[in-house]
Amino acid sequence: MSESSESHRLKPSPAFTAPQIRELVLARCKALGFALAGICPARPSDFSDEFQTWLAQGKHATMEYLEQYVNVRLDPSRIMPDVKSMLCVADLYAPRVPRSGPSTSAEATTTSEGEPLGLVARYARGRDYHQVIKRRLHTLADELRELIPGSDFRTVVDSAPVLEREHAARAGLGWVGRHTLLINPRIGSWFLLGCVLSNIEIEPTPPSEAISSALNHPDHCGTCTRCIDACPTQAITRPTNPDDPSRSVDASRCISYLTIEHQPPIDERFHRALGTRVFGCDICQEVCPHNSQPADQPTLVPNASYASRLPQSHGFKLLDMLNWTKEIRRTSLGPSALKRATHEMFKRNALLAAANAIEDRLGTDQARAELLDRISELTKDLQESEQNRALAKKLLERLKKAGA
Ligand code: B12
Ligand code: SF4
Ligand code: SF4
Numbered sequence: 001m002s003e004s005s006e007s008h009r010l011k012p013s014p015a016f017t018a019p020q021i022r023e024l025v026l027a028r029c030k031a032l033g034f035a036l037a038g039i040c041p042a043r044p045s046d047f048s049d050e051f052q053t054w055l056a057q058g059k060h061a062t063m064e065y066l067e068q069y070v071n072v073r074l075d076p077s078r079i080m081p082d083v084k085s086m087l088c089v090a091d092l093y094a095p096r097v098p099r100s101g102p103s104t105s106a107e108a109t110t111t112s113e114g115e116p117l118g119l120v121a122r123y124a125r126g127r128d129y130h131q132v133i134k135r136r137l138h139t140l141a142d143e144l145r146e147l148i149p150g151s152d153f154r155t156v157v158d159s160a161p162v163l164e165r166e167h168a169a170r171a172g173l174g175w176v177g178r179h180t181l182l183i184n185p186r187i188g189s190w191f192l193l194g195c196v197l198s199n200i201e202i203e204p205t206p207p208s209e210a211i212s213s214a215l216n217h218p219d220h221c222g223t224c225t226r227c228i229d230a231c232p233t234q235a236i237t238r239p240t241n242p243d244d245p246s247r248s249v250d251a252s253r254c255i256s257y258l259t260i261e262h263q264p265p266i267d268e269r270f271h272r273a274l275g276t277r278v279f280g281c282d283i284c285q286e287v288c289p290h291n292s293q294p295a296d297q298p299t300l301v302p303n304a305s306y307a308s309r310l311p312q313s314h315g316f317k318l319l320d321m322l323n324w325t326k327e328i329r330r331t332s333l334g335p336s337a338l339k340r341a342t343h344e345m346f347k348r349n350a351l352l353a354a355a356n357a358i359e360d361r362l363g364t365d366q367a368r369a370e371l372l373d374r375i376s377e378l379t380k381d382l383q384e385s386e387q388n389r390a391l392a393k394k395l396l397e398r399l400k401k402a403g404a
Contacts, residue, residue: 022203029089032136036090038171038205042083044075045163061252073161080154080197087196088168093306094122094190096293107314109276114364116357117315118350121280124337126306133157133194157194164193172205175217179227179236179284180249187300188291227284232273255281259349260341276357278349321350322374344385355395358404
């Protein structure tokens with residue numbers, strides 16, 4: 001049924017109580033296709049010291065926007081002075097995969113013909129989540145404004161300084177795992193978040209008496225450290241003891257940051273660790289036991305907007321990427337979150353992935369020989385940035401030394 005379907009619209013009524021509004025909002029979120037929705041009182045962060053320490057340690061790397069508006073990020077009332085409640089929603093973008101034993105749900109690194117692939121993180125393979133989530137939250141906010149006189153709402157999907165995971169945890173959507181992502185015991189962590197700030201009070205979920213503590217969901221990480229052990233760049237902070245509740249990711253080491261946000265050359269110590277990832281990284285979620293599908297539970301279907309629009313379902317052929325012009329890149333990416341990385345960054349990432357594919361002997365001999373030829377051509381291609389020509393030279397030398 002379509003989102004604007006009349007049968008799903010809220011029916012006007014003279015006055016609503018806070019619990020009634022909650023039921024209406026939750027029903028409407030369900031109808032709009034959100035996998036999870038919850039409400040919590042809007043209040044400042046309980047992790048102000050942790051956040052400021054994270055910044056002081058430079059773990060945000062070049063993401064200067066995180067240094068700005070720190071006080072706003074720590075307190076939603078700086079965005080909306082009369083904010084009372086926060087609605088948090090989650091969109092499922094990938095399914096959990098059945099798994100037995102400790103193996104990961106990692107995906108193939110070549111096509112069936114043996115051509116090495118540049119892997120794209122699952123969240124970025126379909127339509128841009130910012131738009132997919134915001135569009136429906138705007139619909140909901142418009143309906144509520146019409147229904148409740150004096151009400152006002154502000155929708156946020158990474159578009160304002162808001163600590164989305166902390167509010168979502170407080171609203172009962174899940175707990176913050178050691179990899180710092182939110183996990184829900186029923187659906188895992190393959191979901192994206194959005195928030196709505198509301199100037200009217202909406203009854204929290206679950207009932208308010210449970211919300212006296214900082215967070216609203218029990219932590220199910222226990223003694224597990226799989227994500228920390230699997231992270232190829234040691235970006236996730238290891239707890240000092242099994243009871244240590246702190247959570248932190250050093251973005252300056254995280255492949256997601258390095259491939260999507262970091263414009264300067266990538267430090268050589270991370271070149272091999274990138275593997276064949278060209279946009280984002282899913283390793284800490286692939287190994288998480290909460291993302292494996294239990295045999296006795298129904299399989300959840302991700303929102304269709306996130307179905308892959310990529311030519312190879314989970315990535316691009318690396319040889320194609322090495323041949324991209326600015327124009328081809330633009331048309332290959334379409335209306336997706338992939339646009340966040342520039343043409344130069346994609347080329348850089350593809351060069352690193354191609355060198356790793358060659359050294360790791362991925363795919364057929366012929367496919368690897370073609371990649372090697374293309375890297376060699378790129379050393380002298382004046383259409384490419386100086387930075388990428390220099391990188392291609394460095395990688396050729398590395399491959400020669402490795403006898404590849
Ligand atoms: C900046 C950013 C990044 C950076 C930094 C990541 C990070 N861990 O902070 C980079 C580029 C590395 C990144 C990567 C990814 N990101 Co990102 N990112 C963001 C963004 C825009 C801001 C996050 C932020 O403020 N970070 C700063 C740090 C310090 O904040 P924090 O970890 O929340 O800090 C709090 C806790 O650490 C807390 N704390 C300290 N100790 C303890 C102890 C406990 C018990 C608790 C609960 C909290 C706690 O203190 C801090 C203050 O609250 C959010 C959207 C948003 N506005 O929230 C998306 C967001 C977090 N990213 C998201 C996604 C999907 C990803 C990737 C999976 C994408 C990919 N596949 O490549 C990776 C995952 C990497 C990882 N393991 O974190 C989703 C996460 C959805 C989910 N299920 O949780 C978000 C919410 C975007 C969205 N709208 O859905 N991301
Ligand atoms: S996204 Fe990759 S690099 Fe970043 S913390 Fe997770 S496993 Fe490590
Ligand atoms: S892999 Fe283990 S430690 Fe990491 S988030 Fe999942 S349950 Fe928590």
